[in-house]
Amino acid sequence: MIRTQGLTRHFVVKKxxxxxxxGLDLAVQRGELVALLGPNGAGKSTTVRMLTTLIPPTAGSAHVAGFDVVRNQGEVRRRIGYIGQGNGAGHQQVGRDELTSQGRAYGMGRKAARARADELISALDLAGVADRKVATLSGGQRRRLDIAMGLIHAPALLFLDEPSTGLDPQNRANLQDQIVKLRAEYGTTIVLTTHYLDEADSMAERVIVVDHGRVIADDTPARLKAEHAGDRISLACGSDDDARRASARIGAFDGVDAEHGRDRVHVRAVNGPELLPELLRRLDADGIRVIRAELARPTLDDVFLNLTGRSLREGGAEPAEPEPPATSTAATTRQNQEITA
Ligand SMILES: Nc1ncnc2c1ncn2[C@@H]1O[C@H](COP(=O)(O)OP(=O)(O)OP(=O)(O)O)[C@@H](O)[C@H]1O
Ligand SMILES: [Mg+2]
Structure with a gap:
């Protein structure tokens, strides 16, 4: 559905x-739900605006639904839906009419546009609000209406630029459900941008991490986390000596890194939930006393932090945290392959 080669966009601001x-190289297959994840200014919206023909690339090329975004703008536009970063709808019309007009603008007949509007009103849970003026809707309702607007002409491909920014957690969860449902129902290919890590993690089959206008990682959330972050286990032992022995014992496991400080052992591995009980059994058998065990699973923020030294959480401007204990990358990678094979 999308293929770009060396896609580039410069802006000249005050010289x-x-x-x-x-130079973005992207490929998105039919039916995929892909998230572009990155901090403020990473280039997410600019990428989406090029793919939706709103601005031309400075260099490189992009094909969307089989058509060149520069030479075949019209063909591309007919096949896509786009919901921009701001609120699209904002008029004195009621939602239902807004939707129908949008359908008409895409060349649908009045009857077909009405029928489609009704279908989306029910699918997006807008029954109670579609007959109110758009200006009176809450942020979440309006965002759902925006999504309906993007879907009115049943596009094969839908671009959502930060669909849930500004929504409260409940509305955000609702909207995410709706997007996933729509996708299941209509088989729409969806590309969304977000800086909500949990959103990318739970919704997207594939996360393309963008930073400073480049793709720095592109994989399933699970593989990104396994490859670039891993699980952390922390054990509090009965004594400093227990911790030292535990660290040596654990460090001998394949694909596992361990280091100790005082009575604590810090472990990094990719299979924490399976590893932890096994470790505890072995240590117990060796007479090493463990008082407390904690397991922390990685987030996509850990992935971003490991890749860039910055956190995504607050706009990516946070200073890097101290380096985690050294990882034997080769061993970790080997284990990943076993897990995903
Ligand atoms: N029309 C424009 N004129 C000048 N600079 C622009 C323009 N649009 C975007 N930029 C710049 O390009 C860079 C990428 O912006 P873009 O909006 O694509 O980022 P983003 O990843 O969508 O960020 P956010 O998460 O804040 O929405 C930024 O440095 C931005 O200031
Ligand atoms: Mg943006």
């Missing part, structure tokens, strides 16, 4: 060149 997108 300074801003390299918003720098």
């Amino acid at each position: 300074e060149t801003v390299e918003a997108v720098r």
